[in-house]
Amino acid sequence: MACEILEMVADGLKIQPRNVLSKLMTDERSDSVFRLNHYPPCPDVVQSLKANVIGFGEHTDPQIISVLRSNNTSGLQISLRDGSWISVPPDHHSFFINVGDSLQVMTNGRFKSVKHRVVANSVKSRLSMIYFCGPPLSEKIAPLPSLMRGDQQSLYKEFTWFEYKTSAYTSRLADNRLMHFEKIAAS
Numbered sequence: 339m340a341c342e343i344l345e346m347v348a349d350g351l352k353i354q355p356r357n358v359l360s361k362l363m364t365d366e367r368s369d370s371v372f373r374l375n376h377y378p379p380c381p382d383v384v385q386s387l388k389a390n391v392i393g394f395g396e397h398t399d400p401q402i403i404s405v406l407r408s409n410n411t412s413g414l415q416i417s418l419r420d421g422s423w424i425s426v427p428p429d430h431h432s433f434f435i436n437v438g439d440s441l442q443v444m445t446n447g448r449f450k451s452v453k454h455r456v457v458a459n460s461v462k463s464r465l466s467m468i469y470f471c472g473p474p475l476s477e478k479i480a481p482l483p484s485l486m487r488g489d490q491q492s493l494y495k496e497f498t499w500f501e502y503k504t505s506a507y508t509s510r511l512a513d514n515r516l517m518h519f520e521k522i523a524a525s
C-alpha cells in the first residue's frame with residue numbers, strides 16, 4: 339500500500355518514472371521501520387491537571403511517508419500553521435498518511451512534514467501501528483531533478499539518509515531536524 343501511495347504521489351507531481359519514490363522502499367537496503375505504540379489511559383493525571391498529558395511529544399516523522407493505523411481512541415493531533423493543534427479523528431477502518439522530512443526535501447518543500455503529537459486519553463487506551471518508509475542509508479536525499487523547473491535551486495544542502503539519522507540522534511524530538519541541512523538564503 340505504501341508503494342502504491344508513493345506511485346500516486348509521483349503521478350500527482352507528474353514525474354517519471356512512477357517508481358522514482360517507491361523504489362526507495364522496495365530496495366532491499368531500504369531502512370523502513372514498523373512501530374507499535376501503546377498509550378494507556380491516564381484518568382487521574384488528566385483530571386487533576388486539567389491539561390493535556392503528552393503521550394508522544396511533538397515531532398515530524400523523518401522518513402518519506404508514514405502509514406498509520408490506530409484503534410478507535412483519539413489522541414493524535416496535528417499542528418496548524420498558526421501553532422494550534424487539531425485532532426485527527428480516530429478511525430480503525432482508515433489509514434492516516436503522514437509526509438516525512440525526506441519527502442519534504444525530495445519535493446523541495448512542496449510537500450510539508452507536519453508536526454504531530456499524541457495526547458493521552460483519560461478513559462481508553464490508544465494503540466497505533468505505523469509503517470515508516472525509509473530510504474537506504476546511502477541514499478542522497480535531495481530534490482527530485484524532474485521536479486526542478488528552470489533555474490530553481492534546492493532549499494537544502496546535499497545529505498544522505500545516514501547523515502540525517504546521525505544528526506537526528508543528537509537532536510531533541512521536537513527540534514526541526516532539517517535545520518542543519520537548510521541552505522541559508524543570501525541577503
Ligand SMILES: O=C(O)CCC(=O)C(=O)O
Pocket residue numbers: 373375394399406408414454455456465466468
Ligand atoms: O501513535 C500515534 O498515533 C502517532 C505516533 C507517532 O507519531 C510516531 O510513532 O511517530
Ligand SMILES: [Fe+2]
Pocket residue numbers: 397398399454
Ligand atoms: Fe510521528
